[in-house]
Every structure is written in C-alpha cells, then in structure tokens.
Amino acid sequence: MSNSQHTPGIVPGRLNSEAYSDNFSDLHPPLDDHEARVAADRCYFCHDAPCMEACPTSIDIPLFIRQIATGTPEAAAMTIFEQNILGGMCARVCPTETLCEEVCVRETAEGKPVVIGELQRYATDKRMDAHPYKRAASTGKKVAVVGAGPAGLSCAHRLAMKGHDVVIYDARPKAGGLNEFGIASYKSTNDFAAREVEWLLSIGGIDLKLGKALGNGLNLETLAADFDAVFLGMGLAGVNALGCDGEEKDNVLDAVDFISELRQSTDLSTLPVGRHVVVIGGGMTAVDAAVQAKLLGAEDVALVYRRGQDRMNASLFEQDLAASKGVRIITHATPKAVHGNGAVREIEFAYTKDTADGLKETGETFRLPADQVFKAIGQTLGDGQGLSLEGRKIRVSDSGRTSRDGVWAGGDCASGGDDLTVTAVAEGRDAAEDIHNTLMGG
Amino acid sequence: MKDLYGANLHSTFLGIESPNPFWLASAPPTDKEVNVRRAFEAGWGGVVWKTLGEAGPPVVNVSGPRYGAIFGADRRLLGLNNIELITDRPLEVNLEEIARVKRDYPDRAMIVSLMVPCEEEPWRKILKEVELTGADGVELNFGCPHGMAERGMGSAVGQVPEYIEMVTGWVKKHSNLPCIVKLTPNITNILGPAGAAKAGGADAVSLINTINSITSVNLEEMSPEPMIDGMGTHGGYCGPAVKPIAMNMVAEIARNQETAGLPISAIGGVTTWRDAAEFMALGASNVQVCTAAMTYGFKVVQEMASGLSQWMAEKGYNSTADFVGMATPKVTDWQHLNLDYVTKAEINQDDCIKCGRCFAACEDTSHQAIEMSEDRVFTVKDDECVACNLCVNVCPVEGCITMRELPVGDVDERTGMTIPEDKRTWLQHPNNPSADPNTCIIRGQ
Ligand SMILES: Cc1cc2nc3c(=O)[nH]c(=O)nc-3n(C[C@H](O)[C@H](O)[C@H](O)COP(=O)(O)OP(=O)(O)OC[C@H]3O[C@@H](n4cnc5c(N)ncnc54)[C@H](O)[C@@H]3O)c2cc1C
Numbered sequence: 001m002s003n004s005q006h007t008p009g010i011v012p013g014r015l016n017s018e019a020y021s022d023n024f025s026d027l028h029p030p031l032d033d034h035e036a037r038v039a040a041d042r043c044y045f046c047h048d049a050p051c052m053e054a055c056p057t058s059i060d061i062p063l064f065i066r067q068i069a070t071g072t073p074e075a076a077a078m079t080i081f082e083q084n085i086l087g088g089m090c091a092r093v094c095p096t097e098t099l100c101e102e103v104c105v106r107e108t109a110e111g112k113p114v115v116i117g118e119l120q121r122y123a124t125d126k127r128m129d130a131h132p133y134k135r136a137a138s139t140g141k142k143v144a145v146v147g148a149g150p151a152g153l154s155c156a157h158r159l160a161m162k163g164h165d166v167v168i169y170d171a172r173p174k175a176g177g178l179n180e181f182g183i184a185s186y187k188s189t190n191d192f193a194a195r196e197v198e199w200l201l202s203i204g205g206i207d208l209k210l211g212k213a214l215g216n217g218l219n220l221e222t223l224a225a226d227f228d229a230v231f232l233g234m235g236l237a238g239v240n241a242l243g244c245d246g247e248e249k250d251n252v253l254d255a256v257d258f259i260s261e262l263r264q265s266t267d268l269s270t271l272p273v274g275r276h277v278v279v280i281g282g283g284m285t286a287v288d289a290a291v292q293a294k295l296l297g298a299e300d301v302a303l304v305y306r307r308g309q310d311r312m313n314a315s316l317f318e319q320d321l322a323a324s325k326g327v328r329i330i331t332h333a334t335p336k337a338v339h340g341n342g343a344v345r346e347i348e349f350a351y352t353k354d355t356a357d358g359l360k361e362t363g364e365t366f367r368l369p370a371d372q373v374f375k376a377i378g379q380t381l382g383d384g385q386g387l388s389l390e391g392r393k394i395r396v397s398d399s400g401r402t403s404r405d406g407v408w409a410g411g412d413c414a415s416g417g418d419d420l421t422v423t424a425v426a427e428g429r430d431a432a433e434d435i436h437n438t439l440m441g442g
Numbered sequence: 443m444k445d446l447y448g449a450n451l452h453s454t455f456l457g458i459e460s461p462n463p464f465w466l467a468s469a470p471p472t473d474k475e476v477n478v479r480r481a482f483e484a485g486w487g488g489v490v491w492k493t494l495g496e497a498g499p500p501v502v503n504v505s506g507p508r509y510g511a512i513f514g515a516d517r518r519l520l521g522l523n524n525i526e527l528i529t530d531r532p533l534e535v536n537l538e539e540i541a542r543v544k545r546d547y548p549d550r551a552m553i554v555s556l557m558v559p560c561e562e563e564p565w566r567k568i569l570k571e572v573e574l575t576g577a578d579g580v581e582l583n584f585g586c587p588h589g590m591a592e593r594g595m596g597s598a599v600g601q602v603p604e605y606i607e608m609v610t611g612w613v614k615k616h617s618n619l620p621c622i623v624k625l626t627p628n629i630t631n632i633l634g635p636a637g638a639a640k641a642g643g644a645d646a647v648s649l650i651n652t653i654n655s656i657t658s659v660n661l662e663e664m665s666p667e668p669m670i671d672g673m674g675t676h677g678g679y680c681g682p683a684v685k686p687i688a689m690n691m692v693a694e695i696a697r698n699q700e701t702a703g704l705p706i707s708a709i710g711g712v713t714t715w716r717d718a719a720e721f722m723a724l725g726a727s728n729v730q731v732c733t734a735a736m737t738y739g740f741k742v743v744q745e746m747a748s749g750l751s752q753w754m755a756e757k758g759y760n761s762t763a764d765f766v767g768m769a770t771p772k773v774t775d776w777q778h779l780n781l782d783y784v785t786k787a788e789i790n791q792d793d794c795i796k797c798g799r800c801f802a803a804c805e806d807t808s809h810q811a812i813e814m815s816e817d818r819v820f821t822v823k824d825d826e827c828v829a830c831n832l833c834v835n836v837c838p839v840e841g842c843i844t845m846r847e848l849p850v851g852d853v854d855e856r857t858g859m860t861i862p863e864d865k866r867t868w869l870q871h872p873n874n875p876s877a878d879p880n881t882c883i884i885r886g887q
C-alpha cells in the first residue's frame with residue numbers, strides 16, 4: 001500500500017522519502033567561504049548605515065560584513081552576538097526583505113541588496129562550537145524568567161552574563177518557544193533551534209525548569225516575592241476563533257498546532273496531511289502552514305485572506321515562496337461556513353471588497369473542497385496576570401517595565417514592536433539591561 | 443575598544459604608549475580637534491597631527507578639487523592622489539587644540555608633525571611650542587611632494603640625505619621629545635634617507651609619505667586632474683595601491699645592516715588588519731593610516747583591531763612585539779633563492795567554475811601549460827608548467843589553483859631534473875659564469 005497526492009482524506013506518506021528530504025531541506029543553503037567573500041565585497045560600509053537602523057537589535061552590519069571580507073568571520077560573529085545572542089536563528093528566520101535588506105543602499109541602486117541574512121548565518125555558524133562569553137562575577141541577585149522563547153532566552157543570557165542567577169520557567173517540555181515549535185522547518189534545519197538553546201545556556205548561571213507554567217502551579221505573587229526581578233516572555237498562548245458556522249467540525253485545526261506537530265516529528269512520512277487543504281489567514285503563520293502542507297504532499301492548498309494582497313502581513317518574499325511551491329493565494333474572501341458531516345468537507349467563503357466604511361461582503365460566495373482547514377488568524381495573550389494591558393498585550397515602557405514594580409515583559413506578549421523573533425530578542429535584551437541597572441543601582 | 447579575543451593590542455613605540463598599534467597618519471583626518479576626538483572615540487590608538495608650519499599667515503590651499511582617484515571593480519577606491527598642503531589653520535589654534543585633546547585622552551599617542559624652513563631657529567622655536575602642549579613626540583615631515591617642496595621644504599629636504607641629517611640633528615639638539623623622521627618614497631634608494639635620519643639621531647622613521655603621481659587626464663580639456671581652472675599638477679599618491687611599494691621600503695630598512703634596529707612606523711595603504719600585520723611582520727612596530735579612514739570613516743579601526751586581535755589569539759601571540767619583524771629575515775636578495783625548489787600548479791576541479799581565465803593567461807602570455815578539454819575541464823601540463831603563479835593570480839576563485847611542491851626525489855617533467863637533496867642558488871648554479879660550485883650550500887645571507 002502506498003499513498004499519493006491523490007489519495008482522498010487525511011493520510012501520511014503521500015511522497016517518497018527523497019521528496020520529503022528535498023522539500024524540507026534548508027531554504028537558503030549556507031554560503032561557502034568563497035560565496036561569502038563575494039557577497040561581503042558588495043557592502044559599501046555605509047556610514048550610519050540604514051541596515052543597522054532597520055535591524056531591531058541594531059547589529060553593526062557594515063562592521064560584521066567587513067570582518068567577513070577581511071577573513072575574520074569569527075570576529076564578525078562576535079559583532080553580531082554582542083547585540084543579538086540569537087543572531088544565528090535570526091539569520092535564518094528574519095524577514096530581511098522587510099528589515100535590513102529592504103533599506104540596503106544596493107537595493108536602492110540595483111534592486112539587489114547585500115545578502116545580509118545569509119552573511120549573518122555564515123558568520124554565526126563559525127562560532128557555534130564553544131560558548132564565546134564568560135560571566136561577570138556573581139552579583140548574588142536572582143531573576144525569574146517566564147518563557148524560554150527568544151525573548152526569555154535573550155533576557156536570561158544578558159542577565160547571566162552580568163553575573164545574575166537566572167531561573168527560566170517554561171510550560172512546554174522543551175525550550176526555544178516558537179523557534180522550536182513555530183518557525184517553518186526549512187528555515188531551521190538540523191535541529192538548529194535546540195542546538196542554539198544548548199549553546200546559549202552553556203554560559204552557565206541559567207537554571208531551566210521545563211513543564212512549569214505560570215498560572216498552573218506557579219504564580220506571579222510568589223515569583224515576585226522569591227526573586228529580585230521577574231521577566232515575562234510567555235508569548236501568545238491563545239488563538240483567535242473564526243466565528244463562523246461549523247467551526248467546531250473535525251479537522252478544522254489551529255495552524256500553530258499543525259506546525260508544532262510538524263516541527264517535532266522525527267519522520268515526516270508518518271505525518272498525515274489532507275488532499276485538499278485550506279488555510280485561512282494572511283500572515284507568516286498562514287504562509288508557513290500552507291507551504292508546509294504542500295511540501296508534505298497535499299494535492300492542492302489554498303491560502304484565503306479576507307483583505308487585499310497589499311494588506312497581508314506575510315512579506316512579498318513569503319508570498320512568492322508560497323506561490324512557487326504551488327500554494328494558491330485567494331484574497332478578498334472571508335469564511336462563512338464550514339460544511340460537512342462531522343468532519344469538514346467543504347468551506348464556504350464570501351467575497352469582500354474594501355469600502356469607505358471598511359471591509360464589506362459583496363454577496364457572492366464560493367466553496368472550496370477541504371478535508372483539512374488550518375486557522376491562522378492570529379494569536380492572543382492568554383492570562384495577563386492582572387497587569388495593565390495596551391490593546392490586547394501587556395503594557396510596557398521602552399525598557400520593558402510593566403505596570404507592576406519589579407516585573408518586566410517583552411516579546412510577543414508585550415505591547416509595541418512587531419511579532420518577530422528579532423524583536424523579541426531585542427526586547428529581552430533591553431529589559432535585561434534595565435533590570436541590571438535597577439538591581440545594581442540599589 | 444572591544445577586544446573580544448583577549449589578545450593584547452597594547453603598543454609601545456619609543457616609550458609612547460597606545461592601546462593599539464593603529465595610529466592615524468598626519469593628514470586631513472588629524473587636522474582638527476573635532477576629527478581627532480571622533481577618531482579617539484572610534485578607537486584609534488594615536489594620531490600624528492596634521493603637519494604644522496611656522497607661525498604667521500598659514501599656507502593657502504587650492505579651492506578647487508584637491509583629490510584624484512583610481513578605482514577597482516565596483517568603484518572600490520584603490521588609489522588616492524592629493525595636492526593638499528600642510529595645515530592651513532593658524533599655528534596657535536592647532537597648538538591649543540593639541541593640548542586640549544591630549545589632556546582629555548592621556549592614554550592615546552599624540553605626535554605632532556612639523557615642517558618649517560630649513561634653518562635652525564624656526565625648528566628650535568616650534569619645538570619649544572610643541573613641548574608645551576604635552577604631546578608625546580614629533581614627526582618631521584620630509585615628504586610632502588608638492589607645493590611645500592617648491593619652497594624648499596618637505597620632499598625637497600627628504601630627497602637630500604645631508605639635509606635630513608642636519609635638520610634631525612637640530613631637532614635632537616633642541617628637544618628631548620622622541621623624534622620620528624617621515625620619509626618620502628620619491629627617491630631611488632630609501633636606505634640613503636633612512637641612514638641619514640639615523641645619523642642625525644632620529645629615534646625612528648615613518649614611511650611612506652605620498653608618491654608623485656598624475657591620476658588622470660581630462661581628455662576634453664587636455665589637462666591633468668584634479669584640474670584647477672584648466673591646469674593640473676602632480677599630486678601625492680596613497681591608498682591600497684601604494685602598499686607594495688611601502689612594504690618593500692619598510693623591509694629594506696629593517697633588513698639592511700646600517701639601518702636595522704631603527705624603529706619603524708609603517709604607512710602606505712593600510713586598509714585592513716591584515717595589512718597592518720604584514721607591515722609589522724616586515725619590521726614595523728606600528729602602522730599609520732590615512733586613506734582607509736578617509737574612504738570608510740573612523741569606524742574601520744574596529745575591524746582592524748578585532749581582526750588583529752583574533753589573528754594574534756589564534757597564533758598565540760601575547761603582544762604585538764611578539765611578531766614584529768618575524769618576516770624580516772625571510773626577505774633576501776634574488777641570488778639567494780633556491781633554484782632547485784620546484785612547484786607545479788594544480789587545479790581543484792571541484793572548486794573550478796570553468797571561467798577559463800587561467801587558460802587564456804597561460805596559453806596567450808605564459809607557457810602554454812594548461813589544457814582545455816571540449817567540456818571545459820582545465821588541467822595543468824606538468825611538463826610545461828614553469829610554476830609562474832599567473833593562473834593562481836588570475837583565477838577568481840580563491841584557493842582553487844594552488845602550487846604543489848615537488849618532494850626530493852621527484853622528477854620535474856619539464857626539465858627532467860630530479861629534485862636534489864642539496865639546494866643550489868644562483869651563486870652555485872652552473873649557468874652562472876661567476877658561480878663557485880664549492881661555495882657553501884646555504885641559503886640566505
Ligand atoms: C508559525 C509561526 C511562524 C513564525 N515565523 C516567523 C519567522 O519566520 N520569522 C520571525 O521573525 N518570526 C516568526 N514568527 C514570530 C516569532 O516566532 C515570535 O515573534 C517569537 O517567537 C516571539 O518570541 P517570544 O519569546 O515572545 O514568545 P514565544 O516564542 O512564543 O515563546 C514563549 C514561551 O513561553 C512559554 N509559555 C507560554 N505561556 C507560559 C506560561 N503560562 N508559563 C510558562 N511558560 C509559558 C511557551 O511555552 C514558550 O516557550 C512566527 C510565528 C509563528 C506562530
């Protein structure tokens with residue numbers, strides 16, 4: 001018995017093993033030394049470089065590229081880690097086309113930026129063997145960090161470096177947050193997320209406690225009492241509902257759960273996927289779910305977004321990637337009802353248009369066959385821990401202070417900034433600096 | 443300064459301390475307090491202040507373009523030419539600024555470059571004034587090749603060893619400040635001026651100043667550029683293009699018996715940490731930089747420092763003094779090279795991108811020693827290859843073509859010679875009419 005792309009229903013093993021490894025290999029294979037030199041040579045070493053400004057962690061990009069060009073990629077890695085300890089992961093997952101590379105002067109000049117992300121990966125890969133930092137002398141201060149995602153890890157590392165003792169609590173059985181459970185597989189291959197966490201923690205002074213959830217056995221009162229400071233970096237645990245008829249039917253799933261299952265799978269050929277897959281949403285999660293469903297062998301995958309293409313949160317690069325993998329992108333359509341007897345068989349959409357009063361349905365509808373539907377319409381903060389909110393997130397100052405003394409927050413759970421890995425790293429780092437100054441200021 | 447590798451870049455030159463061996467050369471980057479402060483903030487170890495002249499009305503610069511340039515691919519600046527003179531700001535202003543900056547940055551080297559008429563009194567006078575600033579030393583500018591030379595200063599002094607010795611003598615007589623003599627490369631043999639500086643009592647030499655040059659000709663106006671109202675003059679050439687010339691001059695001074703041991707501050711095209719390491723390996727104690735800073739801004743020093751630090755840590759050098767001069771003994775005369783050392787080019791087929799440049803170069807201009815197959819596979823013919831290295835130099839892929847040394851006992855297919863145990867230099871070679879076959883078979887001096 002073997003399944004194919006045409007096998008009806010939700011089944012595993014639609015492809016041969018070669019196709020799985022091809023489909024889920026590195027999206028951008030690493031540059032070799034020669035490619036890196038050639039790419040680095042294109043950098044103009046701009047003064048007050050726009051790329052640096054565009055990087056949420058403000059990496060000194062011209063300097064690290066010059067260090068590559070002069071044959072010292074290890075020094076380049078240090079320039080990166082100085083600002084961004086998760087520079088390795090960011091090199092893989094940052095939407096550089098909307099950050100540093102978008103403003104590269106060579107993008108302006110020739111429509112072809114210096115490949116900053118790939119160069120950053122080249123440099124950081126050279127320094128992932130031994131941990132490069134030593135801890136400062138112990139300060140005797142203890143800080144609790146909730147969440148071992150990019151925000152929590154970056155905060156914990158900076159604090160440990162400055163000599164504080166850190167305990168990280170994470171609800172999941174594995175550290176890394178969305179680096180481990182969310183990022184598309186072809187962006188972080190060979191278990192990079194876990195290796196990076198191990199490398200980061202090897203600075204010492206960070207005690208990682210897994211399977212410990214705030215709100216379930218742990219509470220903020222006790223943490224605040226037991227520690228000198230608390231940092232919350234628990235991301236967005238909730239998911240938004242579609243709010244349409246039939247949403248509860250079988251096989252209407254959260255995209256993040258699908259992705260997380262995929263990321264944790266050790267054998268992709270055992271992972272079932274539908275023949276007709278529909279993804280609802282317009283962000284990075286939607287694209288990742290759609291592309292990976294296609295790469296798992298779904299016969300057709302449609303990504304349906306309620307507004308126009310220009311409003312999609314996924315960058316043009318991501319959209320093109322989806323299209324190149326065979327995902328059909330449908331815009332201006334909103335889900336009306338999920339049809340099926342117990343499990344989904346079809347999903348019905350209404351066309352929409354932008355009007356002066358906002359988005360309006362046109363009255364026309366259409367149906368797509370679907371044996372699997374993934375919802376990717378945004379995540380929400382779970383429990384706000386009684387802190388003041390801004391919008392639907394924990395309100396924080398520029399340095400990450402919450403409304404409660406001694407409690408800082410950063411990353412996706414906190415207000416301000418885009419929901420990106422690199423933003424989470426920046427916010428974790430900046431909060432750590434502020435915590436340090438506060439604790440040492442007396 | 444970020445020193446992530448823990449290597450100790452600290453440098454001591456003539457007893458003058460600086461946190462690293464990277465100084466800014468006397469030039470526009472060091473002409474004003476604002477620049478020098480910014481340079482120190484960026485991490486430069488020291489500066490040689492832009493050359494000061496006598497008190498009184500300062501020199502006047504042209505108000506048209508003063509630079510010309512040579513570019514490589516992608517408009518990368520390779521050579522810069524200038525017709526600027528010494529500082530055009532009043533002496534008192536410069537002296538005040540020097541004193542202020544030195545006071546605020548006591549850990550950085552502050553050297554003052556000087557050029558006054560070739561008479562004892564003006565030198566005595568300006569030295570007394572410099573001493574009051576708290577500066578760490580003086581550099582005598584005997585190099586400026588344009589404008590000042592026409593007034594009997596700069597390279598007009600530097601080209602006459604007797605003048606160098608005389609002026610250096612005055613400086614040593616009237617001041618205890620460490621004295622560096624900056625040499626012009628616009629001479630036939632650098633050893634003359636270097637020896638004269640030493641004889642005059644110089645504590646060190648620095649080199650090179652700029653090289654006489656015309657960088658371009660405007661074919662519409664039929665005038666050299668930079669063009670000032672339809673006319674041009676030769677300028678001073680500097681930047682990456684002059685580094686090989688400067689390195690040879692540094693090496694000559696370092697290895698020559700009369701001048702060996704005279705401390706050297708190397709200048710000329712230093713652009714990356716590697717350039718600095720190379721100059722220092724040839725015998726310079728530190729380096730000075732002008733064009734790289736003028737091209738990329740003061741921040742370049744951060745790459746120079748991190749790169750040198752990484753390299754030193756990798757090599758296990760604890761201080762810059764550990765490797766200064768390590769390559770000097772390896773600089774020799776052609777006649778001492780081993781003529782029985784045979785290598786052959788080897789092309790790594792996995793790295794080859796099949797551009798064919800090696801083939802064109804060897805076939806058309808060298809020894810027809812590369813074969814090209816129908817499907818563009820390039821291979822070296824060992825029986826033709828003279829090991830000239832041209833293919834290596836024209837190959838765009840670094841490390842794709844390498845030179846393989848033939849071990850003793852192998853036969854050189856080109857000459858039929860078996861690689862001997864003993865080495866022959868030209869001095870022992872049978873083709874040399876004045877060779878003495880019985881001379882000791884040791885290479886080097
Ligand atoms: C599918 C998907 C793809 C993405 N792709 C990209 C991309 O390509 N590039 C990019 O830049 N960004 C991407 N993002 C966004 C990026 O992953 C997030 O912005 C980033 O991970 C936020 O970091 P964080 O540390 O704030 O939160 P998270 O990474 O979410 O980490 C939060 C951690 O807190 C833990 N936690 C949650 N609640 C509790 C609790 N109550 N108690 C204890 N621990 C708790 C979680 O287990 C988790 O480990 C993607 C997001 C998703 C969902």
Ligand SMILES: Cc1cc2nc3c(=O)[nH]c(=O)nc-3n(C[C@H](O)[C@H](O)[C@H](O)COP(=O)(O)O)c2cc1C
Pocket residue numbers: 467468469470492493522523524526527528529555583585586624650651652679680681682684709710711712730731732733734
């Ligand atoms: C515009 C310009 C002005 C210079 N002025 C001086 C000077 O006043 N005194 C001096 O000793 N050298 C002067 N130089 C020479 C530099 O100090 C240095 O010796 C030379 O540029 C070589 O170094 P580089 O290749 O790093 O530029 C000048 C160079 C330039 C480009």
Ligand code: SF4
Pocket residue numbers: none
């Ligand atoms: S760099 Fe340009 S703007 Fe500045 S002084 Fe020179 S010519 Fe004028």
